[in-house]
Amino acid sequence: MLFFVLAAMVLSAIGANFYTFYYEKDYDFLVEAPCDASAHTCFVRECDDGDCPPNDLSSYREFHVKAADFGSCADDTCAAECESGKMACEERICDTAAGDACSSAE
Numbered sequence: 300m301l302f303f304v305l306a307a308m309v310l311s312a313i314g315a316n317f318y319t320f321y322y323e324k325d326y327d328f329l330v331e332a333p334c335d336a337s338a339h340t341c342f343v344r345e346c347d348d349g350d351c352p353p354n355d356l357s358s359y360r361e362f363h364v365k366a367a368d369f370g371s372c373a374d375d376t377c378a379a380e381c382e383s384g385k386m387a388c389e390e391r392i393c394d395t396a397a398g399d400a401c402s403s404a405e
Contacts, residue, residue, distance in 0.1 A: 323367070324365070324366040324367040325366075325367075326365075326366050327363045327364065327365060327366065328363070328364045328365075328366055328369050329361060329362075329363055329391075330361070330362050330364055330369075330375065330376055330377050331352075331354060331356055331359040331360070331361055331362075331376065332359060332360045332361075332362060332376035332377070332378035332381075333356060333358070333359060333360075333376070333378070334356075334358045334359050334360040336358055336402040339360060340392065340393050340401055340402065341358045341359060341360060341393060341401065341402045342358070342359050342360065342361060342393045342399060342400065342401060343357060343358050343400045343401065343402045344357055344359075344400060345357070354375075358402060360378070360390060361390065361391040362376075362377055362378070362381050362388045362389065362390050362391070363388065363389040363390075363391065364377050364381070364386065364388050365386075365387065368380075368386045368387070371385075371386065372386075
């Protein structure tokens with residue numbers, strides 16, 4: 300009897316996670332988009348030592364995009380859709396007070 304109760308609990312946990320992450324896609328992606336430092340305050344990082352991600356962005360903007368909406372982006376940055384308001388995105392603003400390395404718009 301205890302085995303069936305534990306098996307039911309495990310299966311319900313797996314089912315709930317499957318529903319949340321596969322069907323509903325109720326989570327956010329953090330995407331990085333190229334940034335023009337003359338127009339925006341950008342995050343910056345040093346890429347000389349090989350610590351950059353595969354996109355090789357040393358100056359970038361960060362957007363939080365719903366996973367369910369990510370498939371409708373024209374590219375992996377979703378910058379065009381976020382800036383035009385076609386989808387609900389939240390931009391994370393670079394904040395030097397929080398310890399971020401930023402370049403300010405001139």
